[in-house]
Amino acid sequence: MNNKKEFTKILVYIFLGLGLVISIYPFYWMLTASTLNEAQIFKTPPKMIPAGNFLDNLSMLLDQMPIWNGLFNSLFVSTVTTASIVLLSALAGYAFSKFHFKGSKILFAIILLTMMIPYQVTIVPLFIIMMKLGWINSYKALIIPYLVTPFGVFLMRQQMFAFPEELIESARVDGCSELGIFFKIVLPNMLPACAALAIITFLQQWGNFMWPLIVMNTQEKFTMPLMLSMLVAPGQVTKYGPIMVGSVIGIIPIAILFIFFQKQFVSGMFNGSVKG
Amino acid sequence: MKDFFRKNMKNISPYLFIAPFFMLFIVFFLYPIFYSLVLSFSKWTSGGLEFVGIQNYLYLLTDPVFWKSLLNTGQILVIQVPIMLLLACVVAVLINSKHTKYKALFRLGFFVPVIIDLVTYSLVFSLMFNERYGIINQFLTSIGMKGIPWFSNGIWAKVMIAIAMTWRWTGYNSIIILSGLQSIPGTIYEAATIDGANKIDTFFKITIPMLKPVLLFCMILSTIGTLQLFTEPYMLTKGGPNNETLTAIYYIYDRAFGSFKFGLASAGAYIVTTIIGILSYIQLKVSDGGEI
Numbered sequence: 117m118n119n120k121k122e123f124t125k126i127l128v129y130i131f132l133g134l135g136l137v138i139s140i141y142p143f144y145w146m147l148t149a150s151t152l153n154e155a156q157i158f159k160t161p162p163k164m165i166p167a168g169n170f171l172d173n174l175s176m177l178l179d180q181m182p183i184w185n186g187l188f189n190s191l192f193v194s195t196v197t198t199a200s201i202v203l204l205s206a207l208a209g210y211a212f213s214k215f216h217f218k219g220s221k222i223l224f225a226i227i228l229l230t231m232m233i234p235y236q237v238t239i240v241p242l243f244i245i246m247m248k249l250g251w252i253n254s255y256k257a258l259i260i261p262y263l264v265t266p267f268g269v270f271l272m273r274q275q276m277f278a279f280p281e282e283l284i285e286s287a288r289v290d291g292c293s294e295l296g297i298f299f300k301i302v303l304p305n306m307l308p309a310c311a312a313l314a315i316i317t318f319l320q321q322w323g324n325f326m327w328p329l330i331v332m333n334t335q336e337k338f339t340m341p342l343m344l345s346m347l348v349a350p351g352q353v354t355k356y357g358p359i360m361v362g363s364v365i366g367i368i369p370i371a372i373l374f375i376f377f378q379k380q381f382v383s384g385m386f387n388g389s390v391k392g
Numbered sequence: 393m394k395d396f397f398r399k400n401m402k403n404i405s406p407y408l409f410i411a412p413f414f415m416l417f418i419v420f421f422l423y424p425i426f427y428s429l430v431l432s433f434s435k436w437t438s439g440g441l442e443f444v445g446i447q448n449y450l451y452l453l454t455d456p457v458f459w460k461s462l463l464n465t466g467q468i469l470v471i472q473v474p475i476m477l478l479l480a481c482v483v484a485v486l487i488n489s490k491h492t493k494y495k496a497l498f499r500l501g502f503f504v505p506v507i508i509d510l511v512t513y514s515l516v517f518s519l520m521f522n523e524r525y526g527i528i529n530q531f532l533t534s535i536g537m538k539g540i541p542w543f544s545n546g547i548w549a550k551v552m553i554a555i556a557m558t559w560r561w562t563g564y565n566s567i568i569i570l571s572g573l574q575s576i577p578g579t580i581y582e583a584a585t586i587d588g589a590n591k592i593d594t595f596f597k598i599t600i601p602m603l604k605p606v607l608l609f610c611m612i613l614s615t616i617g618t619l620q621l622f623t624e625p626y627m628l629t630k631g632g633p634n635n636e637t638l639t640a641i642y643y644i645y646d647r648a649f650g651s652f653k654f655g656l657a658s659a660g661a662y663i664v665t666t667i668i669g670i671l672s673y674i675q676l677k678v679s680d681g682g683e684i
Contacts, residue, residue, distance in 0.1 A: 128486050128489070128492065129492075131482075131486065132483070132492070135483060135498075135501075135502060136497075136498060136501040139504060139563060140501060140504065142505075142508075142516045142520065145516065145519070145527065157519070160525070160530055204412050204413045207410070207412065207413065208413040211406035211407075212406075215405070215409075217403070217407065220406070223414070227417070230417075230421050230425065233425060234668060236620065236641055236664070237425055237661040237662065237665055238421060239661075240424075240648050240654045240657050240661070241424035241425075241427040241428050241431065244427075264413050264420070294402065298409070319506075322509060325509070325510060326622060326645065341509055341510070341512065342511075344512060345627060347515075348518065348627070359515055360515075360516075360519070363515055363516065366509070367507075367512060370509070374507050382567060
């Protein structure tokens, strides 16, 4: 009996351990391959230990793509859109959860409804709008259509419900302006929720691929994912060492965020999910 | 007077709070959604729109390539989503078990694939699945099996994409399921164990039914996500071989930005939206009907 229990316990750990290895391995291989030359990457049996070719790969990568531009573009675009989405979502979410106003139900229903429509529906019209405005291949095209998301408002509204009404009322009695209440009382107390939204938004914006692929056409203005995708485009000689260096560079900002804000990562994903 | 002003401020302020959001939302969400609907009944030229009725829809519904793309998406959907959710359940249950140590480590480890963006992980997978030198095929040949034609065979190409998606999303789903598990009272399990139920029994008869709302949620999200599948096939297979991994969204993308058939692409996007709506509705209905 006891033996059998021990046996299942070991099986469980083997299963979980194996799962863990599978989850982590692609990251390890990406890091390792970024330090190998082509021959080492494709060696049989594969070389599993890092070597010293990272800088060579990097310079090969820089010959093909202005990767630092890409890093900057991605950081810039993701930061601006995230900041806007968080702020505007918090404002609207606050209004929807703490005020009773005419039309609030129907307006919120419209927001919910658009959340169910896949974003690809909007891509062709957005492209036409960008053409008409002459924004193709500009940062404006990358940023302005993504300054708000319905999901952000949905999430912030949920979070704001928990905010104590009395705090708002007492600030009102003290003569604080409505905007003052939001910025001085509500927002500082909602920072954890804002951080959670910021993290998932940043992650989404960072990974945004189809839209930059459609509207951008000069290398210097590409975002990170777009640059990386171009490295395996037909006609390009696929060299995996440089590609993996680019992948590593692209994942560093996200990894840093993840290390510092692990809790918000998980709670952001949760809030966005379970309460929905 | 001051009070009057204050009172009114309280009434107008919500509108001011939602105004910045709504201005952008109307221009970049609502208007495109409607414009797309109009486009789907039109032929787009640089000069403007020409109304063509349901011609775009008719074209799509008689285009074997569009059907092929829907079929491919459907095949990946019915195979990948159930396997992934079952795996996610098992992982969540095992991590949640009171006998398991290092919970935080496992949770973190399974969750970490979520942080990598779709393009980057597709690149890593294209290296790992490389037919001649990739680590997967090297491993298979080293244990005496034959390498798998991941890219040159349509079925295996789909399997590869399904594996990639499973890698990326299983941990995410198991974290959601884990939160569902933690809300199941332990007393139910104690009672079942006293009645002589074993671990497997309790998994299928208690855990799964109790998790139904969470599972349903995961299923709907995964269904929507899979129907929008684009980046993985674009990066890994370019839709090939022979359109075997061409997905619905990939087809739409091709029509829109490969041949600038905007009307056709919009009609396609609305067909996919309709399918998503119908599937979500069915999943909600079926799960209601099957209440245990």
